[in-house]
């Protein structure tokens with residue numbers, strides 16, 4: 001049976017994070033994940049996780065100044081990028097969260113590529129003692145124009161260049177359908193480096209039961225590939241989240 005993680009960056013985003021965790025539990029999710037939890041003390045999040053029995057699967061590094069979308073590929077910003085990596089790894093460690101998405105930022109070119117490699121090497125070393133995986137995620141050109149990481153192949157070549165086994169691809173079906181399509185073959189080609197899978201409808205980033213992607217098919221592909229971890233529901237609810245969950249029992253029963 002496929003299991004699902006509620007992305008609390010979008011779902012129940014109006015609630016304090018501990019209450020969002022409780023709401024995800026009450027709605028029947030199997031796990032949670034978030035974007036930027038840092039305004040909430042880690043011990044409050046850890047307590048809500050312990051109370052509900054849910055695990056926080058992932059969180060992101062902070063994006064930087066207003067208008068920025070991560071720092072890790074920005075030349076000459078290594079001290080800030082690494083401080084954010086340290087902050088994220090420490091927070092993840094304190095709440096028992098298994099992965100940290102290191103956000104690349106708006107950049108291009110070889111210097112950005114080299115900077116990203118250096119910062120990812122740093123992140124993998126910082127995360128390893130805590131059993132934490134570092135994730136990198138290609139984002140689509142419409143939501144994040146100019147974002148350094150755009151395709152699964154680019155992510156794969158970066159992962160191959162880093163000599164650590166705790167670096168993996170966040171395969172967000174929403175972004176990669178927009179950028180590349182051909183998702184069944186993309187999932188198979190990159191199976192060994194995928195660390196987390198996220199879902200939402202395309203193109204409107206709504207509930208995963210409509211739009212140009214049929215997630216019943218994607219779920220069958222993932223099952224055939226031996227994927228058993230929760231899929232991250234990272235969609236933007238157009239109504240209060242509790243009123244948008246009709247897709248959950250339907251996809252769960254597939």
Ligand SMILES: O=C(O)[C@@H](O)C(=O)CO
Pocket residue numbers: 035060101137172175198234
């Ligand atoms: O897809 C997304 O936007 C998120 O997974 C993320 O972490 C970057 O904002």
Ligand SMILES: [Mg+2]
Pocket residue numbers: 137172198234
């Ligand atoms: Mg995503």
